[in-house]
Amino acid sequence: MKSATCLYSSSGDTGKGRSKFSNKVKHGFHLVEGKSGHDMEDYHVAEYRCENNHELGLFAIFDGHLGGAVPSYLKDNLFNNILREILNRDLFGTIVAFEQWQCETIIVNVVVPNFWTDPEAAIRRAYQMTNKFILENSTQLGPGGSTAVTAVVVDGKDLWVANVGDSRAVLCERGSANQITVDHEPDVERRNIEERGGFVTLFPGDVPRVNGQLAVARAFGDQSLKAHLSSEPDVRHVPIDSTMEFLILASDGLWKVIKNHEAVNLVKSVMDPQSAAKRLTTEALARRSSDDISCIVIRFRS
Numbered sequence: 001m002k003s004a005t006c007l008y009s010s011s012g013d014t015g016k017g018r019s020k021f022s023n024k025v026k027h028g029f030h031l032v033e034g035k036s037g038h039d040m041e042d043y044h045v046a047e048y049r050c051e052n053n054h055e056l057g058l059f060a061i062f063d064g065h066l067g068g069a070v071p072s073y074l075k076d077n078l079f080n081n082i083l084r085e086i087l088n089r090d091l092f093g094t095i096v097a098f099e100q101w102q103c104e105t106i107i108v109n110v111v112v113p114n115f116w117t118d119p120e121a122a123i124r125r126a127y128q129m130t131n132k133f134i135l136e137n138s139t140q141l142g143p144g145g146s147t148a149v150t151a152v153v154v155d156g157k158d159l160w161v162a163n164v165g166d167s168r169a170v171l172c173e174r175g176s177a178n179q180i181t182v183d184h185e186p187d188v189e190r191r192n193i194e195e196r197g198g199f200v201t202l203f204p205g206d207v208p209r210v211n212g213q214l215a216v217a218r219a220f221g222d223q224s225l226k227a228h229l230s231s232e233p234d235v236r237h238v239p240i241d242s243t244m245e246f247l248i249l250a251s252d253g254l255w256k257v258i259k260n261h262e263a264v265n266l267v268k269s270v271m272d273p274q275s276a277a278k279r280l281t282t283e284a285l286a287r288r289s290s291d292d293i294s295c296i297v298i299r300f301r302s
Contacts (some may be wrong), residue, residue: 016274019048021055024156027298028274030281032290034253041068042251042294043075044151047269051083061167063251063296065214066144070134070221074146081130082152085122116228119152120235123162131220131231138223145214145221148233149181149249153298159240159247162233164218166252171238172245172268177260182234186210189217189230198228240300246273247298253291254284273297 018026033040041064049056058079064071072263078212127148147165154160161169163181171178186193186200187208193200201212210228218230238244248263258266258280266283267276276297283292 003023014274014278015046016272017046017048017141019055019057019156020153021050025057025153025298025300026273027057027059027296028272028277029294029296030274030277030291031294032253032281032285035290036292039068040292041065041141041146042292043068043071044294044296045075045079046296049083051087055155057151057156057298059153059249059296059298060148060150061251061296062146062148062251063165063167063253063292063294064144064146065219066222067142068144069141071146073141074130074148074220075133075247077126078126078130078148078150079152085126085129086119088115119160120127120237123150123160123235124233127162127164127220127231127233129207135223136221139293141221143221143223143224145217145219145229147216147251151247151249151298153240156300157240159238160235161238161247162235164220164231165216166255168250168252168255168260168264170248170250172247172264174243175245175264175268177264179260180236180238184216184218184230184234186215186217192230193217193228196228198225229259236282242301244300246276246300248280248295249298250280250295251292253289254280254291254295256291257284257287257289267297271299273299 013031016028028045029046043062045060047058062071062074147167149163149167150168152160161180166183169181171180190200198211200208202208208217220231267279270276277295280295281293
């Protein structure tokens with residue numbers, strides 16, 4: 001069996017693209033550096049790959065803290081790790097080893113019955129494996145960490161969304177906002193944090209924080225808090241149907257100042273997803289968000 005891998009994507013702080021096979025999916029993104037006095041710590045992925053006659057739309061927002069090394073690593077590696085996990089399982093344990101995942105041809109003499117045998121398990125394993133590597137290489141990657149929200153669109157028909165932290169995915173379904181990720185807040189997960197030996201603080205005028213430091217209960221990295229944090233993602237599968245118009249992925253720089261239904265209403269009539277993403281980031285700036293703001297809008301039908 002021959003499996004060909006290809007990649008086509010947009011780059012920079014704003015851009016757009018579309019599915020080249022099914023022509024059912026198009027996306028746009030816009031990123032804005034915040035006014036918090038540090039370099040940009042948000043990274044994104046927005047690209048399409050073809051694998052075993054399946055087209056995969058890969059989208060993600062990574063919101064870093066204490067530097068950009070961890071979210072940059074996630075941008076370059078998390079989807080590769082997810083796809084390796086999926087292929088390894090589908091190949092009945094045959095390990096496909098190669099250095100360059102993108103744009104190369106792989107020959108494997110095995111029958112693959114179903115490309116997506118267990119994508120949820122693959123996503124969970126890849127998140128855990130990636131976090132383990134980040135923690136084990138904190139000397140090179142630094143002590144920082146990152147939230148993540150990832151979305152995989154399969155053949156324009158199925159949506160797999162996963163997240164750790166407070167980067168969020170909101171679906172416009174039947175004209176209304178439907179949050180399909182979970183914000184992992186320290187106060188909500190206080191018991192788990194305390195069982196790991198940590199604690200949650202809540203000071204006047206501030207948000208709940210793990211050990212007085214981090215405002216999310218789950219994240220990649222964060223060497224100093226690793227014993228008290230989880231990198232276990234919430235994973236959601238959503239079959240895409242005609243009631244679903246678009247998906248918004250964004251960092252908390254947007255969600256701190258814009259409610260889910262407001263975001264959906266702001267761009268419901270904007271057919272160009274790049275313009276929609278820019279409208280959302282512009283509105284977040286107008287509402288005085290000082291954090292980095294990253295947004296991807298994925299339209300399933302025009």
